[in-house]
Amino acid sequence: MNRPIRTLAVFCLLLFGALMVNATVIQYVEAGELNANPSNRRVVDATFARERGDILVGREPIATSVPSDDEFEYQREYLAPFRYAHVSGYFSYFSQTGIERTQNSVLSGDDSRLFVTRLVDMVSNSEPVGGSVELTLDDGAQTAAYEGLEALGPSTEGAVVAIEPSTGKVLAMVSSPSFDTNRFADHDFAALNDTFEELDAREDEPLLNRAIQTTLPPGSTFKLVTAAAALENDIATSADDPVPGGPSYQLPLTDISVENGGRDCGSGDIPFTQAMEQSCNTTFLALADEIGVEDMQEQAEKFGFNSSYLDDLPLQAESRYPGDLDEPQTALSGIGQSDVAATPLQMAMVAAGIANDGTVMKPYVVDEVRSPDLDVLDRTDPSELSEATSPETAEVITEMMVNTVSVGTATPAAIPGIDVAGKTGTAESAPGRPPYAWFVSFAPAEDPQVAVAVLVEAPGGQQEIAGGTLGGPISRAVTEAVIDQ
Amino acid sequence: MSRTDAATGTGSGEFVHRRRRGAELFLLVVALLVGLGAYAAVGLGMEGEIPADMFTYGGGLTVMIVACHLVVRFVAPYADPVLLPVVAALNGLGLAVIHRLDLTYGEIGQKDDYAQQQLIWMALGVVLFLATLLLLRDHRTLQRFTYTSGLLAIVLLLLPLMPIIGTEINGARIWINVAGFSFQPGEVAKVLLVVTFAGYLVLHRDALALAGRRLLFVDLPRGRDLGPILAMWLVSLGILVFQRDLGSSLLFFGLFLVMLYVATERPGWLVVGGTLFAAGAFAGYQAFGHVRQRFDLWLDPFAFYGEGTNDLGRQSVETQFGMGWGGLIGRGFGNGRPELIPYANSDFIFAAIGEELGLTAVMAIIVCYGLIVERGLRTAVTCRDGFGKLAATGLAVTFALQVFVVVGGVTGLIPLTGLTTPFLSYGGSSLVANWVIVALLLRISDQARRPLPSMLSTEPDPEPDAEETQVVKL
Numbered sequence: 010m011n012r013p014i015r016t017l018a019v020f021c022l023l024l025f026g027a028l029m030v031n032a033t034v035i036q037y038v039e040a041g042e043l044n045a046n047p048s049n050r051r052v053v054d055a056t057f058a059r060e061r062g063d064i065l066v067g068r069e070p071i072a073t074s075v076p077s078d079d080e081f082e083y084q085r086e087y088l089a090p091f092r093y094a095h096v097s098g099y100f101s102y103f104s105q106t107g108i109e110r111t112q113n114s115v116l117s118g119d120d121s122r123l124f125v126t127r128l129v130d131m132v133s134n135s136e137p138v139g140g141s142v143e144l145t146l147d148d149g150a151q152t153a154a155y156e157g158l159e160a161l162g163p164s165t166e167g168a169v170v171a172i173e174p175s176t177g178k179v180l181a182m183v184s185s186p187s188f189d190t191n192r193f194a195d196h197d198f199a200a201l202n203d204t205f206e207e208l209d210a211r212e213d214e215p216l217l218n219r220a221i222q223t224t225l226p227p228g229s230t231f232k233l234v235t236a237a238a239a240l241e242n243d244i245a246t247s248a249d250d251p252v253p254g255g256p257s258y259q260l261p262l263t264d265i266s267v268e269n270g271g272r273d274c275g276s277g278d279i280p281f282t283q284a285m286e287q288s289c290n291t292t293f294l295a296l297a298d299e300i301g302v303e304d305m306q307e308q309a310e311k312f313g314f315n316s317s318y319l320d321d322l323p324l325q326a327e328s329r330y331p332g333d334l335d336e337p338q339t340a341l342s343g344i345g346q347s348d349v350a351a352t353p354l355q356m357a358m359v360a361a362g363i364a365n366d367g368t369v370m371k372p373y374v375v376d377e378v379r380s381p382d383l384d385v386l387d388r389t390d391p392s393e394l395s396e397a398t399s400p401e402t403a404e405v406i407t408e409m410m411v412n413t414v415s416v417g418t419a420t421p422a423a424i425p426g427i428d429v430a431g432k433t434g435t436a437e438s439a440p441g442r443p444p445y446a447w448f449v450s451f452a453p454a455e456d457p458q459v460a461v462a463v464l465v466e467a468p469g470g471q472q473e474i475a476g477g478t479l480g481g482p483i484s485r486a487v488t489e490a491v492i493d494q
Numbered sequence: 495m496s497r498t499d500a501a502t503g504t505g506s507g508e509f510v511h512r513r514r515r516g517a518e519l520f521l522l523v524v525a526l527l528v529g530l531g532a533y534a535a536v537g538l539g540m541e542g543e544i545p546a547d548m549f550t551y552g553g554g555l556t557v558m559i560v561a562c563h564l565v566v567r568f569v570a571p572y573a574d575p576v577l578l579p580v581v582a583a584l585n586g587l588g589l590a591v592i593h594r595l596d597l598t599y600g601e602i603g604q605k606d607d608y609a610q611q612q613l614i615w616m617a618l619g620v621v622l623f624l625a626t627l628l629l630l631r632d633h634r635t636l637q638r639f640t641y642t643s644g645l646l647a648i649v650l651l652l653l654p655l656m657p658i659i660g661t662e663i664n665g666a667r668i669w670i671n672v673a674g675f676s677f678q679p680g681e682v683a684k685v686l687l688v689v690t691f692a693g694y695l696v697l698h699r700d701a702l703a704l705a706g707r708r709l710l711f712v713d714l715p716r717g718r719d720l721g722p723i724l725a726m727w728l729v730s731l732g733i734l735v736f737q738r739d740l741g742s743s744l745l746f747f748g749l750f751l752v753m754l755y756v757a758t759e760r761p762g763w764l765v766v767g768g769t770l771f772a773a774g775a776f777a778g779y780q781a782f783g784h785v786r787q788r789f790d791l792w793l794d795p796f797a798f799y800g801e802g803t804n805d806l807g808r809q810s811v812e813t814q815f816g817m818g819w820g821g822l823i824g825r826g827f828g829n830g831r832p833e834l835i836p837y838a839n840s841d842f843i844f845a846a847i848g849e850e851l852g853l854t855a856v857m858a859i860i861v862c863y864g865l866i867v868e869r870g871l872r873t874a875v876t877c878r879d880g881f882g883k884l885a886a887t888g889l890a891v892t893f894a895l896q897v898f899v900v901v902g903g904v905t906g907l908i909p910l911t912g913l914t915t916p917f918l919s920y921g922g923s924s925l926v927a928n929w930v931i932v933a934l935l936l937r938i939s940d941q942a943r944r945p946l947p948s949m950l951s952t953e954p955d956p957e958p959d960a961e962e963t964q965v966v967k968l
Binding site for chain 2: 010011012013014015016017018021022024025027028029031032033035036037039040041042043044046048049050051052054
C-alpha cells in the first residue's frame with residue numbers, strides 16, 4: 010500500500026503548495042490593490058487616526074494634527090478655519106477636499122517620496138507620520154482678501170484671487186461665504202453628517218470654492234483680452250491710437266443697440282486709452298467684431314481659457330470662450346458677455362499675464378513638500394503656461410490700465426505713491442439675476458508684485474453693484490498687504 | 495530497508511529507528527517558546543506590558559506539555575518526535591491569538607472568555623491524549639471495534655438532529671448542547687470513521703481489488719464486498735448533507751475515497767470519486783440554495799459586501815483586506831483589526847493571524863500543518879500492519895483535507911465551507927478530537943518505528959543455553 014501513500018503525499022504537497030501560493034497572492038501581490046480599496050475600513054481608519062502632516066502658510070501651520078483621546082489617535086485641527094477653508098480643504102472621515110485631498114499622500118505619509126521615512130517607521134515599529142505641505146499663500150494677502158469680502162456683509166457671495174505675476178504663485182484665494190473646516194474634522198460621525206447636510210442644503214453654497222469653481226461672464230474685465238487681441242492683430246499699436254467710439258453700437262445682423270451707461274466715449278474714433286478708462290462698450294464690441302471669433306478665441310486661450318491648469322486643487326472649472334459664436338455674439342464677447350465665462354482665478358491670470366510682460370505663468374498653490382523631519386522633498390518650480398501677448402502689447406495695456414485707475418472707472422483701487430493698473434467689470438449673467446461685480450488689477454505697474462481678481466456675486470447688505478466700488482477697495486487692501494512686506 | 499543504522503549498531507541490515515526523545519524535548523521547548531512568546535507579545539502589543547498571569551499561564555502550559563512528553567517517553571518511546579512539538583506550538587499560538595481577540599472583544603463589550611474556555615478544552619484534549627496513549631498500547635486493538643465505531647459514528651452524527659440537545663448555529667445543525675456545553679459530535683465521528691474504514695478495508699482489500707467486473711475503465715468490486723462500507727459512508731454523508739455541514743461532507747467524502755484508493759491501490763477510484771464529486775457539486779449547486787450562495791460568494795465576494803447588499807461577503811472581503819493589510823510581516827499583535835472579521839477566533843482565525851503576523855506566520859503555519867501530514871504519512875509508510883497503514887493514512891489525510899478546506903476557504907482559494915482550523919481555532923470538540931488524532935498517530939508511529947523483537951536481541955543472550963536446552967514435548 011506504500012505506493013498510493015507516496016502518491017498521496019505528493020498530492021498533499023500540491024494542496025499545501027496551492028494554499029501558500031494563494032496566501033502570497035493576497036498578502037503580497039494583491040495587497041496594494043486591497044489597501045487602496047475605498048471600502049477598506051482598516052486603511053481608512055488607520056489613515057484617519059494617523060498623525061497627519063501640517064499645512065503651512067509661511068512658517069505657520071494652518072492645519073495640524075493633535076493627539077486625541079478617543080478611538081482615533083489624532084484629531085485634525087484647523088487654526089484659521091474660515092479664512093483658509095477653501096484652500097486647505099477639510100479632512101473628514103468620509104471625504105477630503107482642497108489641499109487635504111490633492112496632497113493626501115504626503116500629508117498621510119504614504120507618498121513614495123517619504124519612502125525612507127516609512128522604512129524607518131517600519132523598522133522601529135512606529136506608526137507612520139505624514140509630511141508637511143507649505144503653501145504659496147501669503148497670510149497678509151489672504152487676511153486682507155478674507156476681511157475685505159467679510160466687510161461687504163455676512164452673506165456676501167464672492168471670491169478673491171491674488172497671484173504673483175512673475176511666478177504664478179497664488180498669494181491669496183478666498184471664497185465667501187466660508188465655513189468652519191474644524192466641524193468636518195469631527196470624530197462624532199453623527200454630528201459630521203449633520204454638518205454635511207446643513208452646509209450642503211444652504212443656498213449660498215459655502216462649500217463651493219468660487220475662486221476656481223464658479224464661472225461667470227467676466228464683463229468689462231474681459232476688455233483686457235479684447236484689447237490684447239486688437240494689439241496683437243495690429244488693429245491698434247499704442248494707447249493713443251484711434252479706435253471706434255461713439256455713444257451706441259448696433260450689434261451686427263440685429264437691431265439691438267448697446268450703449269455705454271452714460272460714460273464719455275465721444276463720437277467717431279477715440280484714443281484707445283480713453284476707451285479703456287471709460288470702459289467703452291461701443292469700442293470693444295466693434296473691436297471684437299473686427300478681430301473675429303477665431304482670433305478672439307485664440308487670444309482668450311493664450312490666457313488660459315478652455316483649459317485647466319491648476320494641479321494643486323481639485324475640481325477646477327474651465328473658463329470658456331466658445332469657438333462657435335456668430336457675429337453678434339462675437340461682438341458681445343468683446344465686452345465679456347455672450348457665452349464667455351471665467352473663474353476669478355482666470356481673470357487674475359489675465360492681469361498677471363499682462364503684468365508679466367505678456368507671459369502667463371502656471372498658477373500653483375503648493376510651494377514645498379517636506380518630510381516629517383522637515384527635509385524638503387520637493388519644491389515647485391515656476392513654469393510658463395503660455396506667451397499670451399508680446400511685451401509691447403502688455404506694456405500698452407498696462408499703460409491704459411494705469412490710466413483707468415488714475416482717471417477712469419477704477420479709482421477706488423488707487424494707492425498713493427504706487428502706480429496701480431486696474432480694470433472694473435459689471436456683468437449680467439442672466440435676465441432676472443442680479444448683476445455682479447468684477448475687478449482685476451496689478452501693482453506696482455512698473456514692477457508688478459501682485460495681480461488680483463475680485464468677484465462679488467451678491468453683496469450682503471449693499472445694493473449698488475459696480476466693479477470699482479465693491480472690488481476696488483478689496484483689491485487695494487490685498488495689494489497693499491503684499492507690497493508692504 | 496537496507497540501510498544500516500550506525501547508532502544502534504545492529505548490523506543486521508535492517509533500519510532501526512532511534513527513539514529521539516531528547517530531540518522531541520528540545521523541539522517542545524521551542525514550541526513552548528512559540529506559545530508563551532506569542533502570549534507575551536499579545537500583552538505587549540495590546541496593553542504595553544507582559545501579561546500579569548504570564549507565570550501561571552506559562553506554568554500551566556508547561557505542565558501539560560511536559561506531561562505529554564513524559565507519557566510519550568514511557569509508553570510510546572519510539573513515537574515520532576516531531577508531531578507533538580508541532581502540535582504544541584500550534585495550540586499555544588492559537589491560544590495566544592484567541593486571547594488577543596478576547597481583549598478586543600472585551601473592549602467592545604462582547605463575550606471575552608474564549609481563551610479561558612479553550613485552555614480548559616486543551617486540558618481535556620491533553621488528558622484524552624494521555625489516556626489514549628496509556629490505555630491503547632497497541633493500535634491493532636482498535637481493529638476489533640470496526641463496526642462498533644462505525645455505528646457509534648453514525649449515532650454521534652445523528653445526535654444534533656435530536657430534539658432538545660441538538661442546536662442549530664448559523665444554519666448548520668451540527669452542535670449538541672448538554673449542560674451548557676456545546677459540542678460538535680462530527681469532530682469525534684471523523685476519528686471513529688477512520689477506524690471503521692481502516693478496519694473494514696484492511697480485511698476486504700483483496701476482494702475489493704481483485705474480485706469484480708470491469709465497467710468502462712474501472713474494475714467494480716462485488717456488491718457484497720463494497721456494500722457495507724459504501725452504505726455506512728453514504729449514511730454518514732447523507733446526515734451531513736442534511737445538516738448542511740458542507741465542510742464535513744467534503745472531508746468525509748475525500749477521506750473515504752483516499753482510503754479506498756490506498757487499500758485497493760487502484761487509481762481508478764480517484765477517477766470515479768472525482769467524477770462523483772463533480773456530479774455531486776453540480777447537483778448540489780442546482781438543488782440547494784445555500785450551496786449556490788457559497789459558490790457565488792466565492793466567485794465575487796465584493797459583490798456581496800457593503801451597503802445595499804446582503805453583506806454575506808463580509809467575512810471573505812474583510813479577510814482579504816486584513817491579510818492584505820498584514821502584508822509580509824503583519825501589523826503586529828494589537829495593531830490589526832481582526833475583530834472586523836466575523837468569527838475571527840474560530841473558523842477565520844487564519845485571517846486574524848495573516849493580518850497581525852503576516853505572510854511569514856501564515857507560511858510557517860502551513861508548513862507546520864504540512865509537517866503533521868508528512869509525519870502521519872511517513873508513519874503509514876513505515877507501519878508494518880495494514881490496519882495501521884490505513885488508519886495512519888486516514889488520520890493524516892483527514893488533517894490535510896481539513897486544513898486545505900478551511901484555509902483554502904478562508905483565503906478564497908475554494909468556496910467557503912465551515913470547518914475549524916486544527917489546533918488554532920476556538921472550538922472544544924475540534925481541539926479534543928485533534929489531540930486524540932495525534933495520540934493515535936503517535937501510537938501507530940511508536941509501533942512502526944519500534945525495532946522488531948528479533949532485532950532487539952542483538953545483545954548476547956544472557957542465557958544462551960536456556961533456549962537450546964528447552965525441551966519441546968510433542
